Amino acid sequence: MLGKNAKIFFLGSVCLLIASIILAAWGFPKIVGLQIQKSVQIENSSLMFEKWRKLPMPLTFNVYLFNVTNVQDINSGMKPLLQEVGPFVYKEYRERTILGYGENDTVRYTLKKTFVFDKEASGNLTDDVELTVINYPYMAAILTANSIMPSIVGLLNSAMGPFFSSEQDPFLKVRVNQLLFDGVYLNCSRNSSALALICGKLKADKPPTMRLAEDRSGFYFSMFAHMNNTDIGPFEMNRGVEDVRQLGHITSFQDMTVMNQWGDPYCGMINGSDATIFPPIDEKNVPNRLYIYEPEICRSIFASLVDQRVMFNMTTYYYEVDKMALASKSANPDNKCFCDKNWSSNHDGCLMMGLINLKPCKNAPVIGSFPHFHLASEELLNYFAGGIKPDPEKHNSFVYLEPTTGVVLKGFQRLQFNIELRQIPMIPQLENVTSGLFPLMWVEEGATIPDDLLEELQDSRRLLDYVETARWMLLVIATFSCIIAAVCVVRSTGAHVWPRRSDFHLRPGNTIVVNKSR
Known part of the structure; x- marks a missing residue:
């Protein structure tokens, strides 16, 4: 009866060890990976979604x-x-x-x-x-004009005074x-062909740094x-x-x-x-x-x-x-x-x-x-x-x-x-x-x-550390269980390290004597 129970214990321990190896090598990482993915993916139910939608x-x-x-x-x-x-x-x-x-x-x-x-x-x-x-807007206008038609740069510069209100350098x-x-307000309302050229170019290009005034009289840079x-x-x-x-x-x-x-x-x-x-x-x-x-x-x-x-x-x-x-x-x-x-x-x-x-x-x-x-x-x-x-x-x-x-x-x-x-x-x-x-x-x-998000992240990391510890602890426990079960099976089969004989005893003086048969 003892031998049968030992064998069942050993078989269960082997199964536990195999399951532990699979979980340690594949199962735990897969489960943890899936949970992390569910947390960080952009999905309404994820922990990350609302933080992504509106930065906290x-x-x-x-x-x-x-x-x-x-x-x-x-x-x-x-x-x-x-x-x-x-x-x-x-x-x-x-x-x-x-x-x-x-x-x-x-x-x-x-x-x-x-x-x-x-x-x-x-x-x-x-x-x-x-x-x-x-x-910046002055140099941008001059450089743009100079690259397109250098001959009109002088004429264009003459319009810069009214465009910038006053411009000396x-x-x-x-x-x-x-x-x-x-x-910075840039005035397009003056009657000048050169100024009209500048303002027309701005309206056509629509650079993001230029905002058309509400009354359309000029731009704000x-x-x-x-x-x-x-x-x-x-x-x-x-x-x-x-x-x-x-x-x-x-x-x-x-x-x-x-x-x-x-x-x-x-x-x-x-x-x-x-x-x-x-x-x-x-x-x-x-x-x-x-x-x-x-x-x-x-x-x-x-x-x-x-x-x-x-x-x-x-x-x-x-x-x-x-x-x-x-x-x-x-x-x-x-x-x-x-x-x-x-x-x-x-x-x-x-x-x-x-x-x-x-x-x-x-x-x-x-x-x-x-x-x-x-x-x-x-x-x-x-x-x-x-x-x-x-x-x-x-x-x-x-x-x-x-x-x-x-x-x-x-x-x-x-x-x-x-x-x-x-x-x-x-x-x-x-x-x-x-x-x-x-x-x-x-x-x-x-x-x-920030500190609150950092604490939340560190708590998640600690939880992952616990899971990682549990992963290897389970493997260690399964390994020791398998070893103990193997010892029990060996004992239950009657195998002994020291042979059991009736003529085996110790004499005084700690001398081992084995009596021979007459």
């Missing part, structure tokens, strides 16, 4: 402006001396409106951003302070709130008013229900699967997420690059894997935008399709290292770069007498990703807007300046995960 905390939108301190010197041909002023801090709220669900596991939505000036975070800075900056005294959101309280899109994005590895991937923008501004399918490729949501990372196949699609520059950009780093006592993957993202054509031939083929007859339209021509995207001759020309050609730095100093710690773009859920623990995108200050002899304001790329401002957009 505002992003930080910091603006740094370059105040020009030696205007007269620049007008006489000397190097610019700049003073960085900032950050002017804004809270950026994001809310999505669901328009419907499409084929291939996609969700269709619009995104609305709302910017609110944060007085406390801005410290002593107020958004009504007046600064002197490069006159290529610099502008402006309040920060005007430049960023409220708008501002850098970000078109982004504020305005529905952007529509976007189509993969929900990650059918394949969590595709979660967050943007498949179209404004009903286009390829951005046609660049005239090339590679450069126009819509690739990556919107930088707020990423799929969980497979530890066996960690991606070397993360792609982000940014509508404001009409292109996707990538961040490269640097290493693993610990943040908030969690292991994360750290990605950073490197020099290859905005590399010159000579350094990265793939970037040749970002060159402006219509730049001029004596220029191939390709820029130096660390720059991107945003004219096809913005309908204005603006040049993008990283702040303070970080990762750009040193030739750009030589143009300035001071105020430009790239610092990787302050000016890089990066993201820390928690691999199990794909949650962004910390991330910032940084971009600088520049325009060329060009010497043009036929224009009095520009006849003595030294040509060079002139920065207007740089911005950083991002956030660090």
Whole structure:
């Protein structure tokens, strides 16, 4: 009876061990993976859905402006001396409106951003302070006219006075709130053929930085008013229900699967997420690059894997935008399709290292770069007498990703807007300046995960750790049960390590004696 029970115990232990091995090697990871997918996918019932639809905390939108301190010197041909002023801090709220669900596991939505000036975070800075900056709309109009018909530039310049109210040089005294959101008024009501040409061009091109006045008498120029309280899109994005590895991937923008501004399918490729949501990372196949699609520059950009780093006592993957993202054509031939083929007859339209021509995207001759020309050609730095100093710690773009859920623990995108200050002899304001790329401002957009969401994530991680511990504990228990059962079976069959004989005994003196049969 004992032997039969031991064999049943052994058989059950073997079955338990096999089940434990299957669960440890496949079952637990599969179950945990499915639960994570259900939590992060864009589905009404998921934990992530409402946080994705309306971000539970505002992003930080910091603006740094370059105040020009030696205007007269620049007008006489000397190097610019700049003073960085900032950050002017804004809270950026994001809310999505669901328009419907499409084929291939996609969700269709619009995104609305709302910017609110944060007085406390801005410290002593107020958004009504007046600064002197490069006159972006003036230079944009002059450079655009010069590229189309150089012979009319002088006539066009004569109309700039009434257009800008008063204009003595290529610099502008402006309040920060005007430049960023409220708008600088540009007057189109004067009777001038040259002015009519400028205003007609603006009406035709509709650059996003120009807002037509309600009475249609002119325009308001501002850098970000078109982004504020305005529905952007529509976007189509993969929900990650059918394949969590595709979660967050943007498949179209404004009903286009390829951005046609660049005239090339590679450069126009819509690739990556919107930088707020990423799929969980497979530890066996960690991606070397993360792609982000940014509508404001009409292109996707990538961040490269640097290493693993610990943040908030969690292991994360750290990605950073490197020099290859905005590399010159000579350094990265793939970037040749970002060159402006219509730049001029004596220029191939390709820029130096660390720059991107945003004219096809913005309908204005603006040049993008990283702040303070970080990762750009040193030739750009030589143009300035001071105020430009790239610092990787302050000016890089990066993201820390928690691999199990794909949650962004910390991330910032940084971009600088520049325009060329060009010497043009036929224009009095520009006849003595030294040509060079002139920065207007740089911005950083991002956030660090707030404490309440961090605590929620850490609780989830602890639960996963418990599950992982239980996974291996079950295997260990099953293994020991199998060993114990095997011992019981051996004992129950009558096998003994020491033979049982009647003539076997110990004599005094601890001597083992085996009596022989007579």
